[in-house]
Amino acid sequence: MPELPEVETIVQGLKEKIAGQRISRVTLNLPKIVRSDLKEFLSSLPGQVIERVWRRGKFIIIDLSRDHSLIVHLGMTGQLTYVSSAAPLLKYTHLTLQLENNDLHQLRYRALRQFGYIRLVDSGQLKGVESLAKLGPEPFELTLEQFIHLIGAHRGRIKPLLLDQGVIAGIGNIYADEILYRAQIHPRRPADSLTPLHLKKIYHAMREVLVAAIEKRGSSVQDYVTSDGEAGEYQRLHQVYHRQGQPCFRCGALIAREKLGGRSTHYCPRCQRYIVYTMKGARI
Incomplete structure (x- = not known):
């Protein structure tokens, strides 16, 4: 699924090109991707001007x-691209918005697997939309002190906690995976076992990894492409993700992969050691 760096890359690409343009025509090939009143969706969009993308x-x-x-939610395989109207229509293109700049360009939503969706809402009701209202703070909005308080207040394991959108x-x-590797923290560590120093390392790793990934226009591991239809480059810099069985760039140990919270998790067993203390002593 496209994550923050991928979505931010798409937004940055689109806002420079489509802001100020008028939607002249809507072509919907898969009605079920629309999660609002279908008649209102199709009748309301033509004639509207795109004011902001965020x-x-x-x-x-x-x-x-x-x-x-x-x-717009991209789901697992969604793509949102700004293309020439003359470009071939790719299979699994579910929605096309014709833009009124001499009808030269279109905004296309495409997805192989149909987990994403598009919803039309009144702008004044955005904050009340459940999918948005339940979201936690943005990573770049958090100060170090806020991050330490936020994570330290939970008892769950650190990786599922980072994945929790709330x-x-x-x-x-x-x-x-990449954040925890950079911070040298095992993904199974309980959050309440982490010291302020551990949390500081995770905080700075989070910001550094996300900034670097945005600069490289995201990670194209499967279906993700930018708004131009191009692949991102950050996958070339992955330290652990999808590198199971390959040597760690830092210490040479083989990258491990296991399931945690139903998700594949990649880490270095040497750089991210997890010591569990028992009544009989310590074991790794």
């Missing part, structure tokens, strides 16, 4: 001129 967590928000907003918005499986 991100909240893993959601793309497109504000329109008639106090409407589109909420705790922090935008981090997914790829970047949770």
Whole structure:
């Protein structure tokens, strides 16, 4: 699933190109991706001007001129691209918005697996939309002190906690693995066992990894592409994600992979050692 760096890359690419453009025509090939009244969706969009494109967590928000907003969720395989109207229509393109700049360009939503969706809402009701209202703070909005208090207040294991969108918005499986590797913290460590120094390392690793991934336009591991339809580059810099069985760049130990909370988790067993203390002593 596209995570914060991928969604932010798409938003940055789109807002430079589609803000100020008018939607002239809507073509919907898969009605079930629309999670709002279908008739209103199809009748309201033509004629509206795109005023702003922004991100909240893993959601793309497109504000329109008639106090409407589109909420776009890419699901597992979704793509949102700005392309020439003459470009071939790829299979699994579910929605096309024709833009009124001499009808030269379109905004296309495409997804192989149909887990994503698009929803039209009144802009004034955005904060009340459940999928947005339940999101935690953005990673870049948190101070170190706020992060330490936020994570330290939980007892769950640190990786599932980073993945919990109600705790922090935008981090997914790829970047949770990369963040914890950089911080040298085992993904199974309980949050309440982490010292302020541990949490400081995670905080700075989180910011550094996300910034670097945005600079490289995200990770194209499977279906993700930028708004231009191009692949990202950060997957070339992954330290642990999808590198199971390969040597750690830091110490040479083989990267391990296991299931944690139903998700594949990648880590270095040497750099991210987890010591469990028992009545009989310590074991690793």
